[in-house]
Amino acid sequence: MGAGKTAVGAELSRRLGVAFLDSDAQIERAANATIAEIFARDGEAFFRARETEVIARLMAAGPAVISTGGGAFLSEVNRATIAASGVSVWLKADLEILWNRVRHKTTRPLLRTADPRATLAGLLAQREPLYGLAQVIVEAEPDLSIEGMALKVIEALRARGGVLAAEGE
Numbered sequence: 130m131g132a133g134k135t136a137v138g139a140e141l142s143r144r145l146g147v148a149f150l151d152s153d154a155q156i157e158r159a160a161n162a163t164i165a166e167i168f169a170r171d172g173e174a175f176f177r178a179r180e181t182e183v184i185a186r187l188m189a190a191g192p193a194v195i196s197t198g199g200g201a202f203l204s205e206v207n208r209a210t211i212a213a214s215g216v217s218v219w220l221k222a223d224l225e226i227l228w229n230r231v232r233h234k235t236t237r238p239l240l241r242t243a244d245p246r247a248t249l250a251g252l253l254a255q256r257e258p259l260y261g262l263a264q265v266i267v268e269a270e271p272d273l274s275i276e277g278m279a280l281k282v283i284e285a286l287r288a289r290g291g292v293l294a295a296e297g298e
């Protein structure tokens with residue numbers, strides 16, 4: 130949460146000239162409710178089930194940059210779906226960066242706790258080993274803009290070969 134998946138993903142899709150799809154936005158649209166409302170009304174398990182369905186649908190949709198929510202990659206099913214037809218990218222950011230980006234927002238239900246910074250720290254520690262299974266890792270930097278991050282992702286994908294090879298640049 131706060132790594133920039135949605136913002137950098139949108140910028141990346143513009144630069145690559147492919148569609149941008151955000152799993153949270155798709156879930157919200159289908160439910161006609163916000164993520165916070167879905168968590169409150171239907172619970173996290175319901176949200177995770179929708180997330181898995183949406184990711185499967187988006188991964189089958191053709192060339193695109195797809196941003197997921199921060200919990201999606203914890204699911205082995207989702208990781209397998211993503212690996213089957215895509216390249217996974219972890220936007221790796223430290224707690225300081227993440228916290229500064231999410232601290233003033235109320236849109237993330239998992240951080241509506243008495244001590245959201247500690248909650249975020251706990252989630253990060255728990256999740257990092259699984260995020261490390263991503264095929265490409267791109268590190269955020271405190272003063273690196275959204276555009277700068279998108280360029281860093283492109284560089285990392287190019288260095289790896291494959292997905293951008295057909296781009297002709």
Ligand SMILES: Nc1ncnc2c1ncn2[C@@H]1O[C@H](COP(=O)(O)OP(=O)(O)O)[C@@H](O)[C@H]1O
Nearest residue numbers: 130131132133134135136137230273274275278
């Ligand atoms: N590299 C960056 N530099 C400055 N602000 C950023 C950067 N990446 C993301 N942000 C901002 O941080 C907030 C969280 O980003 P977001 O894309 O929603 O993260 P995620 O989807 O990973 O939770 C947004 O307000 C976004 O505009």
Ligand SMILES: O=C(O)C1=C[C@@H](OP(=O)(O)O)[C@@H](O)[C@H](O)C1
Nearest residue numbers: 130131153164198199200237238
């Ligand atoms: O980390 C998580 O479990 C979540 C991250 C959120 O997305 P972002 O990572 O885009 O904030 C959203 O899917 C939901 O609030 C749960």
Ligand SMILES: [Mg+2]
Nearest residue numbers: 134135197198
């Ligand atoms: Mg997001």
